[in-house]
Amino acid sequence: MKIAARKQIGVIGAGVCGSESRAVAEAVGREVAKRGAVLLCGGLGRVMEAAAYGAKQEGGITLGILPGTLREEANLWIDIAVVSGMGHARNALIAQSSDALIAVSGEYGTLSEIALGLKMRKPVVVLEPGWKIEGVHRAKSPEEAVELVFSLIEGDEKS
């Protein structure tokens, strides 16, 4: 039978990054899955792949919203793929579909998602170092980021 809808946590970050960011993203994915939330991401490589891999190691569910027209572009750890065919415009869908966003490194694409998330009044947590934008929350570790994101979502629900 139906239970209450799971939270959907978006993890955003670069398609190109170093091994440190990948380890951080994997840990974020693990923590999100441990708390029973769906891991939402852009479905491609690097930060997106590492986060999805982490979530799957903990038995989580992963959703990838791809920019292209081929499901085959999804990384191996994506359970459910939205094949948007919309290019960069899909960034708005990632922000809109997430209850909150966690940014791990990332460049201009990630910045656009942070900005869209803030515009939509979603909680946005940036792992340090990372984009410094007024209105985001900052965290020093994956555990802190996920802890913070869930407390912010619950705060939203009470208000």
Place this chain on the structure above:
Amino acid sequence: MKIAARKQIGVIGAGVCGSESRAVAEAVGREVAKRGAVLLCGGLGRVMEAAAYGAKQEGGITLGILPGTLREEANLWIDIAVVSGMGHARNALIAQSSDALIAVSGEYGTLSEIALGLKMRKPVVVLEPGWKIEGVHRAKSPEEAVELVFSLIEGDEKS
């Protein structure tokens, strides 16, 4: 660990329909879930809701791609919601993200999804009665429709 990606079957149809169409959609949803595929739909009421309900009765996973900006608009049986905020343009995402489409009744919105599916060379099965468009396959029962859709997908993969 990761297993092979599940098929994603889109069930499309009217947001307004009679009880017969709802029973048909529920049966389609059940059959899709029994075969281990994800049930993809527009996430709203009537045909979309009945198909998602059917899938959940068989322990399936359901994905709704919503036209609006609020997750709360999803019907109760949607596990994972893409909150597109794109209105009718989201119909293209439903078609693009489905390995095949099954249409249950439906009006112009459904017709646009059938046309987009055909344009993208996806197998499209219409349950009788329903839109008569060159290139679609037709089925007389939910069981026949789902049987047909899976044989068409497998045929695609061999070719």
Place this chain on the structure above:
Amino acid sequence: MKIAARKQIGVIGAGVCGSESRAVAEAVGREVAKRGAVLLCGGLGRVMEAAAYGAKQEGGITLGILPGTLREEANLWIDIAVVSGMGHARNALIAQSSDALIAVSGEYGTLSEIALGLKMRKPVVVLEPGWKIEGVHRAKSPEEAVELVFSLIEGDEKS
């Protein structure tokens, strides 16, 4: 100074078609421009190009809503290009941005635009032969099609 907003007439049809359809589309473009309306289309070749060419011969303004990410893909007769990068999802923008649609031949992509136009309650005129869908208006010549489209738009405004 500002004058009343021009009507925007969408001309839809195949990216692949014979010389007869091109001549028809060019005539439609001419008639649309003679009446002072903006010619809106998908911006690519064949029917879209012929319609835009016709409009420019009469000093009209042409708008192309492209599916890809490069403005260079627009045909030579497009004054203003929207570079959507959205693939088939741009069909919804063509329908939504048009006060009325005229279809010249066309296949599944065109059918999706006809269906979206009808869903959005826009007047849709199909030049014979062409898609036979309940709710469209039919015309035998470019002149009749454009005449009909403008009478339908004005009818809408009075109601």
Place this chain on the structure above:
Amino acid sequence: MKIAARKQIGVIGAGVCGSESRAVAEAVGREVAKRGAVLLCGGLGRVMEAAAYGAKQEGGITLGILPGTLREEANLWIDIAVVSGMGHARNALIAQSSDALIAVSGEYGTLSEIALGLKMRKPVVVLEPGWKIEGVHRAKSPEEAVELVFSLIEGDEKS
């Protein structure tokens, strides 16, 4: 007859701003039109309206890419309206359809457009004060901003 395609300059900025930003946006619109380029914007109020008004005072052409589903939401100075119905996802179309972007004040929506423009490797000029993001160019006056934008576009074409 056809002449070379006009440049399309996107002016982005807040839907809520003070009278100083409106005067700046109007001056930017004037300068863009004087140089024969199309003024592209989000089609709504404040910065978007002032820029379009400025362009029309100089006989320019204005294109508005609206987030909603009603053309009536366009400001009075929009010649051609794309009625996207896509909400915030339309920001990607504004960036993708512009040869370069000029930002006048603006909040998170504007920041998302700046980030998308940079991601797409478009020249982006921010009028001071305004978002300080690595990779943007900055200008102190409307004249300087427009001068800079055209020199950057021409530099792109030579490279």
